[in-house]
Amino acid sequence: MKRRKFYKTLGIAGLGATTLPISCADTSKKESDTSVPDENRYDVPEDVSKRMYDKAIEITKAKIRGGDSEKYFKKPFIDAAFSQNIFLWDTCFMACYAKYHIDELPVYQALDNFYEQMEDDGFICREYRFDGRPLWSKDHPVSVNPPLLAFAETEMYAVSNDKARLEEVYPKLKKNFEFLVSRYQGDDKLFWGDTLGMGMDNLRRYPKDWKPTEGSGLTHHELGEIREKKYGNVTEESIDFFVKEYVNTLQGIWNDEGRIVDFTSQMAAYALQLKQIAKEIGSDNDISNYELFHKEVKAALNTKCWSEEDAFYYDLGFDKPIKRKHIGMYWALLGDLVPEDRLQGFIAHLTNPEEFFRKMPLCSLSADDPDYKGWGDYWLGGVWPPTSYMVIKGLSNVGEHELAKHLAKITYHGVAQVFEATDTFWENYAPDLIAYGMPSKKDFCGWTALVPIALYKEYIV
Structure with a gap:
């Protein structure tokens, strides 16, 4: 043209x-x-x-980090450069284009920064401070991002065909998957989580008429405005204030009362990606577990979250649909759930x-x-x-x-x-x-x- x-x-x-x-x-x-x-x-x-x-x-390239100037993450890695901290789902999506330039964009180390911080039970925080400490407590779902590490790895494998990389990361991915299942899957096979943790920061995920009897009654954006007035520029002290008070906001209180279509779909996709990796590296004994998990999640999502009238999936609140159409519902396509x-x-x-x-x-x-x-x-x-x-x-x-x-x-x-x-x-x-x-x-x-x-x-x- x-x-x-x-x-x-x-x-x-x-x-x-x-x-x-x-x-x-x-x-x-x-x-x-x-x-x-x-x-x-x-x-x-x-x-x-x-x-x-x-x-x-x-x-x-201009935002590649690492080296002596870094307090903790010293090996070169690509970074979203949103702040000094590192962010999980940003990094996973960066892998989806860096896969075409692995020789010049250090994407493996960007992901390894998170694997290296993984705790013994499989927990990986969605955000780490520049000194390697997790920003959020494992005890609250705000610490968990959309689980996209296996998505990133399979996207890179499709270009690199690096089977050794899959063999290296599979045990870590499997452990992280199992942590998320044990911590955030309800008895109904659907997943619950946190608004901010799931990445779509200011999108209300709770019912419009929900009035909690605890907490500050603030949205997390209102808390951010208070932080700005109190501290001015973003500092470690102001971040600590926000992290401490977030759990009392409306978003911070609303979690296991709801069920989240995007998180549920991402976990279904995670199972399929782990199944793919297991096939590639010969871990065939794990495959049936991923297949059963996917089958159960698919049945639950289509039974409880689908609206025949609207031809759409909805999040749930207190086991009832929250009729709000957002783009996160389309994770169901990658999860093979429709x-x-x-x-x-x-x-x-x-x-x-x-x-x-x-x-x-x-x-x-x-x-x-x-x-x-x-x-x-x-x-x-x-x-x-x-x-x-x-x-x-x-x-x-x-x-x-x-x-x-x-x-x-x-x-x-x-x-x-x-x-x-x-x-x-x-x-x-x-x-x-x-x-x-x-x-x-x-x-x-x-x-x-x-x-x-x-x-x-x-x-x-």
Whole structure:
């Protein structure tokens, strides 16, 4: 595609790279754009794609850590550079593009930093301080992130074919899996956890009418505002304050009263990934256990969390559905949990412009939710590269290759437009604007390099 034509579709032909185009989506349109056959309108010029790819590698390399300046993590590793701490699910998603550049991006050590901190019972904290201490107590589910280590390892293995790596990490993955099952699986075979721990920070996971009789009554964002007023800049003291008080917030109190579709689905996927690894390395005796686990979780999720009326899965609160459509439900695709007769109804929400198919598709919260924000507001609508990648990979996993490619192409095109306007990548993007999300961290590679590298290689070229 010619650069000039791309600028015309972008709407900023002739404007400087510092000008960010902001244009609202036509939310009155009822018919999905997926009905339009002209895929060429989402083409991105090859020179733009190359600049995006090279820039993503450049940013990632610039944020490689390790060495004498580090207090604890001294071996070189790629890092999200969100703070001095290291973050588990960020690192796992970074592995999904770093797999193409293992020789120059030290991704194995980034994952090993977490394996090396694993406790004897299999616990791995979702975040470690720069000095190696876990930020969160094992006694609270906020310490647990989406369990994506096996996802990262199998993604890398698909490129590297490094069986020795699988043999090395399998015992650690198995132990971590068993810890999560023993700690967070309910008698109903579904999983419970913590809002902040599950990664979608400000997305309410408890029932709207729930009024706890304990705790501070604050949301964790309100607690963050108190911390900012009390301490100003982020310091170790201010972090300690937040960690101590978080358990008394609404999110911190709500945990085993609920059941979480995304955590449950991720654990089902974890079992399948461990089964795959066990087959590769000859640990055949473990395979039947993973198969039974998956079978039981699939039956539970489809019995208790599926709404036939809405063709959607819902989290539970006190064993009742919490009717809130968020992008986390689509982990069920990677978990192989959606029966064939339910698949088309479930994925139809992804192409509905009144739900998840906005100007930038795959928003984190359905647009028909009263809390939805068209500019993003983090997980109240923001489009996040890791969850977009998850949905697209999940669609491929269930055989919906054309839809996966279509959504990948639109996503890539949107990120390219913002890249052309800002010359960088962002933590998340606005669903109803061609813009970065508000708020959103810039130069974020970080998981956003999934788009210019992984999506590009797997779905664009």
